Amino acid sequence: MSDIEISKKRKNNEVEEPILKKQKKEKKDKSGKKEKKEKTEKKEKKDKSEKKDKSEKKDKSEKKSSSPTGEAKSANGYVQSKDLTNAPQTDIDQFFKDNEVTVEDPSKSALRPLLSFDHLSLDAKIQKEISKFPKPTPIQAVAWPYLLSAKDVIGVAETGSGKTFAFGVPAVNNLLTNGVDSKSGVKVLIVSPTRELASQIYDNLKILTDKCGLFCTCLYGGVPKDQQRSELKKASIVVATPGRLLDLIEEGSCDLSKVSYMVLDEADRMLEKGFEEDIKRIISSTPSKNRQTLMFTATWPKEVRELASTFMQSPVKVSIGNTDELTANKRITQIVEVIDHFSKENRLLDLLKKYQFGSKKDDKVLIFALYKKEATRIENFLKRNRYNVAAIHGDLSQQQRTSALNDFKQGKCSLLLATDVAARGLDIPNVKTVINLTFPLTVEDYVHRIGRTGRAGQTGTAHTLFTENEKHLAGALVNVLNGANQPVPDELKKFGTHTKKKEHSAYGAFFKNVDMSLKPKKKTFD
Ligand SMILES: Nc1ncnc2c1ncn2[C@@H]1O[C@H](COP(=O)(O)OP(=O)(O)OP(=O)(O)O)[C@@H](O)[C@H]1O
Numbered sequence: 001m002s003d004i005e006i007s008k009k010r011k012n013n014e015v016e017e018p019i020l021k022k023q024k025k026e027k028k029d030k031s032g033k034k035e036k037k038e039k040t041e042k043k044e045k046k047d048k049s050e051k052k053d054k055s056e057k058k059d060k061s062e063k064k065s066s067s068p069t070g071e072a073k074s075a076n077g078y079v080q081s082k083d084l085t086n087a088p089q090t091d092i093d094q095f096f097k098d099n100e101v102t103v104e105d106p107s108k109s110a111l112r113p114l115l116s117f118d119h120l121s122l123d124a125k126i127q128k129e130i131s132k133f134p135k136p137t138p139i140q141a142v143a144w145p146y147l148l149s150a151k152d153v154i155g156v157a158e159t160g161s162g163k164t165f166a167f168g169v170p171a172v173n174n175l176l177t178n179g180v181d182s183k184s185g186v187k188v189l190i191v192s193p194t195r196e197l198a199s200q201i202y203d204n205l206k207i208l209t210d211k212c213g214l215f216c217t218c219l220y221g222g223v224p225k226d227q228q229r230s231e232l233k234k235a236s237i238v239v240a241t242p243g244r245l246l247d248l249i250e251e252g253s254c255d256l257s258k259v260s261y262m263v264l265d266e267a268d269r270m271l272e273k274g275f276e277e278d279i280k281r282i283i284s285s286t287p288s289k290n291r292q293t294l295m296f297t298a299t300w301p302k303e304v305r306e307l308a309s310t311f312m313q314s315p316v317k318v319s320i321g322n323t324d325e326l327t328a329n330k331r332i333t334q335i336v337e338v339i340d341h342f343s344k345e346n347r348l349l350d351l352l353k354k355y356q357f358g359s360k361k362d363d364k365v366l367i368f369a370l371y372k373k374e375a376t377r378i379e380n381f382l383k384r385n386r387y388n389v390a391a392i393h394g395d396l397s398q399q400q401r402t403s404a405l406n407d408f409k410q411g412k413c414s415l416l417l418a419t420d421v422a423a424r425g426l427d428i429p430n431v432k433t434v435i436n437l438t439f440p441l442t443v444e445d446y447v448h449r450i451g452r453t454g455r456a457g458q459t460g461t462a463h464t465l466f467t468e469n470e471k472h473l474a475g476a477l478v479n480v481l482n483g484a485n486q487p488v489p490d491e492l493k494k495f496g497t498h499t500k501k502k503e504h505s506a507y508g509a510f511f512k513n514v515d516m517s518l519k520p521k522k523k524t525f526d
Pocket of ligand 1: 133134135136137140157158159160161162163164165297298424425426427451455456
């Protein structure tokens with residue numbers, strides 16, 4: 001499909017997730033860099049003299065993030081526990097190394113990561129709830145101390161790595177610490193790109209707020225406003241999609257003037273052209289001072305970083321894994337098959353036989369199409385072939401979308417057909433396979449789509465049908481495959497080494513040269 005066709009489809013709102021972002025140059029602060037370099041050099045000298053016996057080279061993340069004295073504490077209420085302060089530096093260093101942690105903290109507070117839940121003193125009810133997990137995930141371990149210190153944080157970590165609680169637990173804990181109740185107004189605002197994701201974040205937070213006597217509400221379109229208006233009167237936490245939130249702000253039912261903690265989940269998506277103006281208007285309805293601003297995502301393209309910084313104050317950037325390159329979850333087996341466009345439907349039937357065969361017949365398979373019309377056509381095609389398939393796309397009512405997702409979550413239906421409305425954030429238990437029937441518009445979306453499997457430490461498979469129509473994305477896809485140590489089919493390499501620079505304004509890793517020598521780094525996830 002040509003760019004003109006794509007842009008026509010966007011105009012007609014046929015593409016489910018319009019991804020429109022102009023390439024922006026990153027400003028480089030040379031003097032800041034120089035200062036940073038000098039400080040790093042000084043610190044290196046000090047480390048060397050303290051650890052003469054250790055001749056090993058420290059990697060970049062360790063230099064930035066380790067706390068040499070182990071006495072780090074924050075000025076804003078968070079005090080590092082004694083146990084954590086006494087933990088050997090080698091444990092901290094190992095944690096940073098194993099999890100490929102990078103922390104960029106302008107104030108150099110060097111807060112140590114929480115190696116266990118015991119290293120944190122949270123409200124007892126929250127502590128009890130999260131203790132059902134064995135230990136904090138890496139993004140939680142590193143981000144919580146900064147979030148409990150009232151810092152602005154950009155959190156970048158792979159799909160399915162517990163980012164919802166990474167921002168949600170400090171949100172609820174801060175409310176309890178500050179004695180917030182149902183008369184205090186909206187204190188926490190979480191904005192998410194899709195209704196399903198907003199609803200899932202709400203379900204997660206409600207587990208915490210129900211135990212703590214706090215009230216949380218969820219605002220999204222496609223359903224009547226009355227209940228949302230009345231819930232807003234007592235809510236301390238609001239989870240919302242931008243459109244309905246702006247509606248309620250504009251009619252005067254939603255007052256955000258007391259918000260002190262604001263999260264953009266799937267932040268890169270929220271800062272794309274399609275959402276940018278809405279987000280600016282929402283942010284302008286919140287206080288500009290004393291507002292803690294958080295951005296969480298699994299993909300953080302350079303194109304949105306500058307815009308993000310305009311909403312934040314000296315943010316701490318916490319990254320798990322190599323987030324300068326676009327990386328996929330390494331527990332997902334990625335299979336890419338280059339195929340003729342017209343053979344895709346028959347191949348889909350073969351793949352379903354393969355992935356739902358014998359003992360695997362009830363395995364959950366999620367199929368992604370790109371366009372609403374395509375989704376409807378494939379849904380009918382599968383039904384004609386006697387498959388029981390549920391579907392989520394923008395042409396369906398909210399009620400149909402919700403019930404399809406619930407059927408799939410609960411295993412009543414083991415096949416879900418979706419457009420990119422389901423690409424990001426949805427945490428569906430035990431999705432074994434993701435099939436990309438049509439490749440998405442950007443490689444970032446590919447990473448999010450396949451991230452619906454392999455969640456919370458599990459493994460999964462992503463099978464992608466790639467056609468010549470998407471060859472401009474081949475180079476970036478090859479980089480993602482290499483970065484996750486996955487095989488690259490020769491047919492794809494043929495497209496990949498000759499990546500053509502595209503002129504349209506969708507962001508994405510279109511322009512990267514393919515680095516065929518890129519080797520995966522070791523990464524563990526517990
Ligand atoms: N500390 C923990 N240990 C183990 N599992 C956890 C922990 N915290 C959260 N989880 C679980 O991990 C799963 C994935 O979490 P979550 O949905 O927050 O991922 P995410 O990082 O937001 O993913 P995405 O980028 O796709 O939005 C959820 O089922 C959640 O309950």
